[in-house]
Amino acid sequence: MWNYIEPTRDSIRLKPREESDKKGEAAMKSLRIASGSAFWGDMLDPAVELAEKGNLKYIGFDHLAELTLAIMQRIKTKDPKKGYIDDIVAWTRTLLPITSKKGIKMISNAGAANPESAADEVVKIAKELGLTGMKIGVVTGDSIAEHMDEIRAKGWKFKNLDTGEEDIDRIKDKIVAANAYIGADCIIECLKEGADMVVTGRVSDNTLYVGPIMYEMGWDYSSKYTDLVAAAVTIGHIIECSMMCCGGGSNLWKVVKNSWRPGFPIAEVYENGEAVITKVEGSGGLVNEWTVKEHLVYEVHDPSNYLMPDGIADFTSLKLEELGKNKVKVSGIKGKPRPQTLKVCIGYSDGYIGEGHIFFSWPDAMAKAKRAEQWIRDRIKYLGLKLDELRIDYFGINMLHGKAAPWPSEDIDWNEMGLRITAKTKTRDEADAIRREVTHLWTAGPVSASFGVPFAPRPVVSLWPTLVPTDEVKPQASIKEVK
Amino acid sequence: MKPKVYLKELAFARSGDKGDISNIGLMAKNAESYQVIKKEVTPERVKKYFKGMVKGDVKIYSMDNLNALEIVLHNALGGGATRTLRLDQTGKSMCGLLQRMEIEVDEDVVNRAREAEEQILSRYESW
Numbered sequence: 001m002w003n004y005i006e007p008t009r010d011s012i013r014l015k016p017r018e019e020s021d022k023k024g025e026a027a028m029k030s031l032r033i034a035s036g037s038a039f040w041g042d043m044l045d046p047a048v049e050l051a052e053k054g055n056l057k058y059i060g061f062d063h064l065a066e067l068t069l070a071i072m073q074r075i076k077t078k079d080p081k082k083g084y085i086d087d088i089v090a091w092t093r094t095l096l097p098i099t100s101k102k103g104i105k106m107i108s109n110a111g112a113a114n115p116e117s118a119a120d121e122v123v124k125i126a127k128e129l130g131l132t133g134m135k136i137g138v139v140t141g142d143s144i145a146e147h148m149d150e151i152r153a154k155g156w157k158f159k160n161l162d163t164g165e166e167d168i169d170r171i172k173d174k175i176v177a178a179n180a181y182i183g184a185d186c187i188i189e190c191l192k193e194g195a196d197m198v199v200t201g202r203v204s205d206n207t208l209y210v211g212p213i214m215y216e217m218g219w220d221y222s223s224k225y226t227d228l229v230a231a232a233v234t235i236g237h238i239i240e241c242s243m244m245c246c247g248g249g250s251n252l253w254k255v256v257k258n259s260w261r262p263g264f265p266i267a268e269v270y271e272n273g274e275a276v277i278t279k280v281e282g283s284g285g286l287v288n289e290w291t292v293k294e295h296l297v298y299e300v301h302d303p304s305n306y307l308m309p310d311g312i313a314d315f316t317s318l319k320l321e322e323l324g325k326n327k328v329k330v331s332g333i334k335g336k337p338r339p340q341t342l343k344v345c346i347g348y349s350d351g352y353i354g355e356g357h358i359f360f361s362w363p364d365a366m367a368k369a370k371r372a373e374q375w376i377r378d379r380i381k382y383l384g385l386k387l388d389e390l391r392i393d394y395f396g397i398n399m400l401h402g403k404a405a406p407w408p409s410e411d412i413d414w415n416e417m418g419l420r421i422t423a424k425t426k427t428r429d430e431a432d433a434i435r436r437e438v439t440h441l442w443t444a445g446p447v448s449a450s451f452g453v454p455f456a457p458r459p460v461v462s463l464w465p466t467l468v469p470t471d472e473v474k475p476q477a478s479i480k481e482v483k
Numbered sequence: 484m485k486p487k488v489y490l491k492e493l494a495f496a497r498s499g500d501k502g503d504i505s506n507i508g509l510m511a512k513n514a515e516s517y518q519v520i521k522k523e524v525t526p527e528r529v530k531k532y533f534k535g536m537v538k539g540d541v542k543i544y545s546m547d548n549l550n551a552l553e554i555v556l557h558n559a560l561g562g563g564a565t566r567t568l569r570l571d572q573t574g575k576s577m578c579g580l581l582q583r584m585e586i587e588v589d590e591d592v593v594n595r596a597r598e599a600e601e602q603i604l605s606r607y608e609s610w
Contacts, residue, residue: 293549
């Protein structure tokens with residue numbers, strides 16, 4: 001049995017009843033930390049609600065997908081002052097007046113390819129708000145693009161973890177960015193230096209949470225704390241995708257209420273490595289054993305070895321318990337020490353994608369679409385277009401599941417039918433030819449063709465996932481003070 | 484003979500991506516269904532079912548503590564989110580496809596799984 005005591009900002013208490021009844025025993029140390037963003041472009045209003053009503057000490061913000069760094073690196077190459085996620089400007093402007101009053105610290109990876117410039121923006125905003133003396137921690141050094149030759153010279157191969165390919169020379173000249181998912185070391189260092197906010201580039205998503213948890217609890221990477229750090233990794237994993245553990249993307253969607261004004265997740269973490277996942281009272285969404293489970297199985301491979309730069313968590317050891325409405329206790333987490341290698345995402349230029357859509361109305365919508373498919377295949381052959389891959393999908397039929405989707409009965413008299421025609425090519429012109437040929441179908445194909453939306457050819461950055469020895473990556477922490 | 488039913492009768496599912504790897508968390512609706520999916524959902528069967536979409540290995544890990552399976556499909560997303568021609572670039576819909584796989588299972592087991600789902604939904608309806 002557990003006593004749940006409503007938290008105050010500075011001390012949140014939850015302790016076993018038997019223990020709390022013992023006279024004079026100190027209450028367990030705890031910390032409230034929340035997730036304010038899961039991706040570039042996530043909702044801002046739930047983060048505002050968290051800041052105002054969450055009784056929090058920290059909010060973490062993840063803005064980076066696997067290849068966002070490559071996009072940001074390209075932007076930085078054109079303008080050395082850019083290359084960060086500019087959402088940080090609006091986010092900081094909106095949140096800082098609240099967080100600075102309440103003493104909430106924000107940890108954000110919006111620095112992307114340029115944490116220094118992102119932090120400069122934060123300093124500018126803090127200055128406008130009159131927050132003199134505020135300290136902004138900056139974490140850099142996750143990019144290994146500049147050191148790859150050096151590391152290879154020592155005999156390290158950047159083997160592709162997806163394909164097994166070892167010959168990185170094939171893509172060497174096309175590399176746009178190479179970033180290691182670094183651990184919490186530098187975030188902790190910034191917090192020790194008194195940072196009120198920390199801006200990073202690529203760190204592992206859950207490190208945004210592991211850092212502050214380790215710092216506040218006084219845990220380190222020694223064997224004494226292995227299970228506790230694994231607990232921090234697990235808690236970070238549960239909340240890092242904001243709504244995705246709070247009834248967003250849920251199998252229980254029929255009973256998830258008001259997720260249009262969602263409550264993002266809060267973890268109440270205890271010094272024994274247990275946590276309660278919850279959300280602001282009255283907010284939309286749902287936190288229960290199923291929604292937390294949905295995120296525990298999400299984007300995980302071997303669940304007994306969830307490899308992260310701060311530690312390895314064993315999700316098969318933990319226990320979930322509902323303590324009440326929107327309160328789920330996570331306990332029993334075991335783990336192993338942090339690995340000796342870091343994951344690296346290398347992004348490299350890899351041709352173009354061209355795309356066109358076309359739609360036909362009743363009567364004979366499906367027959368017209370099938371005729372149009374044949375037209376485009378014949379036309380590509382006739383013109384001798386060079387395509388690496390061609391894909392033709394029928395809207396509402398096989399666009400998501402391809403060949404594995406069963407074809408519907410031929411007797412259905414469709415109201416409308418659309419085609420999505422897309423091709424991967426080596427050059428921009430070849431990709432644009434696909435878009436152009438789909439427009440020719442408008443005039444040369446069956447009657448009733450609706451145009452849809454034109455798509456410009458898009459450059460492809462492909463992913464080469466690999467590893468690097470941890471020792472070869474040298475992250476750095478620094479502090480900018482608002483003067 | 485046991486009737487054939489869709490996996491969705493026994494389990495919830497959610498899928499995600501890392502590079503070209505798709506993973507599907509398959510969460511049984513009750514303990515009994517977990518034992519069934521643990522036995523019936525095999526790597527060979529899953530690979531065959533995905534009809535050429537999964538070019539690499541299929542690995543399945545069990546999570547007995549959560550009544551869930553973690554199904555990992557290698558080389559399954561057309562080269563990964565940024566280079567694939569698939570509209571579902573990150574494979575978020577792979578869970579629905581797996582839930583449509585048919586398995587043979589006793590009618591009683593299916594009925595109890597349906598009851599379990601009804602109970603789950605009615606429990607949270609009032610939250």
